Amino acid sequence: MSAWLYMILGAVILAGAQTVVRRLRMPPATCSWCARASGHQVTGHTADQCRGPVLAQQQRTDIDAAHERDLARKDSQLSEQAARRQAEKERHAARLRILQVGTMSTRRTGRGNSIIISGWIFDRTTGPRDASTLNGAPETFATTGAPERTHGWTLTELHAMVHGGACTCDVVTLARTAAH
Structure with missing residues (x-):
């Protein structure tokens, strides 16, 4: 029986050696x-x-x-x-033609300072046509609101007409803070 045991042990050692050699040869x-x-x-x-x-x-x-x-x-x-x-x-x-240049000033009100626009006359026959322009009569404009919404002119544009160009008066200062 010892021969069988040596044969089995030899086969196991040979199989193990073959596995080691294959692993060493495999990349x-x-x-x-x-x-x-x-x-x-x-x-x-x-x-x-x-x-x-x-x-x-x-x-x-x-x-x-x-x-x-x-x-x-x-x-x-x-x-x-x-x-x-x-x-x-x-x-x-939407700009209306200006027939008369008015004035712009500031006034302290209960809500702070306001820009007062007065004395401007616009030609209602120019600009877009709607029910209010059918009569074609000139319109005197005075407001503390935004004129570009009603007449197509911005505060800066109207102010430049009043003063003949750029300036640093209180209207400009207030217009800048109102725009922001």
């Missing part, structure tokens, strides 16, 4: 993705275990999302600019 696990990305053979994991493709895809997704955000922001800015240009164009089209 270690390599990753083809990392090898392509780096240009060198990378060992220690296989392409199935590699995190490189997942990270690269996440990076591409992040770049694409940032690009989409930039495009959306630029589209929004362009549409806002177009809306401002259209509003300015409509305001210019």
Whole structure:
């Protein structure tokens, strides 16, 4: 029986030695993705275990999302600019012709300072037509509101006509704070 025992022991040792030799001859696990990305053979994991493709895809997704955000922001800015240009164009089209230049001043009221516009006469036959302009009579304008909403002229434009150009009076200061 000892011969059988030596034969079995020899077979086990031979199988173990063959396994060791095969392992020594087999190259270690390599990753083809990392090898392509780096240009060198990378060992220690296989392409199935590699995190490189997942990270690269996440990076591409992040770049694409940032690009989409930039495009959306630029589209929004362009549409806002177009809306401002259209509003300015409509305001210019709605301007009434000025027949008489009036005055502009400030007055302290219960709610703070107000800009008082008085003595201006506008030609209602110019500008957009609606029920109030059918009679075509000149209109005397006096308000503490925003003239661009009713006659197409801004406070700055009317103020420049009163003073003949830019100045630094209290009307300008109040108009700047009212605009913001």
